[in-house]
Amino acid sequence: MIRIVPKPTDTPDDNSTGAVIRELERAGASYSLLDLDRIDPLASDLSGDVIWVCGMKQDIHQFECLDILSIENDVVNPPDAIATCASKVKTTALLLRAGIPSPETLFTASLDLAADFFARHGRVVSKPVYGYDGIDVRLVDSLADLGAPPYYLQEYVPNDRDFRVFVIEGKGVGAICRQSPHLTHNIHQGGTGTPVEVDPLMQEIAGGAAGAVGAHYCGVDLLPQNGSYTAIEVNGTPNWHCMSAPIPRLMAEYLLEKERESRR
Incomplete structure (x- = not known):
């Protein structure tokens, strides 16, 4: 069985989960939706299934649920990869x-190390350690613009x-x-x-x-x-906006192949 964790940011006009489900239905595949907030993974009887995480909340409960479910199921992507x-x-x-x-990067709580990084690069890109959709990514020119540590800074690559x-x-x-x-x-x-x-x-x-x-x-x-x-x-839970490649069909085919492998 293919179990699907829907992307929480899906909307009627932008429904990544639904696009792949339609391809699974065209292929006659069996699937069900899985709500991580409504199960106790310690008492779950799920075993031998393929669990596709189209998207998830960035919280401890959902990560832990997936990690436990991955003991007896094939979770796509693996919880370690999603966390990474x-x-x-x-x-x-x-x-x-x-x-x-990859651009030269600094991760530190030291203002002195951040100052050295600025001295080498002038302008740098500041990013949240945990973030998505480009939110709070900033081009900064001085230490005064950084805010509170820790700092995740990358060299600015003009583009x-x-x-x-x-x-x-x-x-x-x-x-x-x-x-x-x-x-x-x-x-x-x-x-x-x-x-x-x-x-x-x-x-x-x-x-x-x-x-x-x-x-x-x-x-x-x-x-x-x-x-x-x-x-x-x-x-690890990407969108595929604007791509001409048939990503929903390719994802459905991939999940079906993973399910066949799980039955061997």
Whole structure:
């Protein structure tokens, strides 16, 4: 059985969960919705199922539910990967360890180290450790603009666009170029998306980033830099706005294959 944790931010006009469900129904697949807030995972009889997390709240209860359910079920993405992607610090650490190009980054509670980082880079990008949709991502020029520690700071890579690459099992299956007049080009921050082909460098870096964080599927955000790309974020419950690739069908096919594997 395929169990689906719906994305909590779905709306009637932007329903990622529903788009994949329609493809599962076309394929004659059995599925059910799973509300993590209405179960006790310690007493759950779920076993041997595929649990797809289209989206979830960033809270302790839902993470713990998934972690316990993953003992006897195949959770997609794995709870560790979802937690990793929720943390920009852990994501950056794994990208750097895997040799994935990424902007120079500082995570510290030390104002002195932050000052050294400013001295090297001038303007830097400040991001929340746990964040989504480009919220509270700021370009800052001085220590006075930082606020309270800890600080997650990245070198500013000048750009007028970024790229979201949708990856399934290490393969980039779709991509968009996102543009806006703002620092972040996220669609939720007013950016516009144009479908583009996944070129070999996108595939290499996005596929490597997905592997580094242990994600079976994800959205990898890339900035163009020096004729290549640098990875700035990996999203473990990604949207696929504006992509021309049939992502809902590809996700449904992937879930069905995972279910077949679970029965072998």
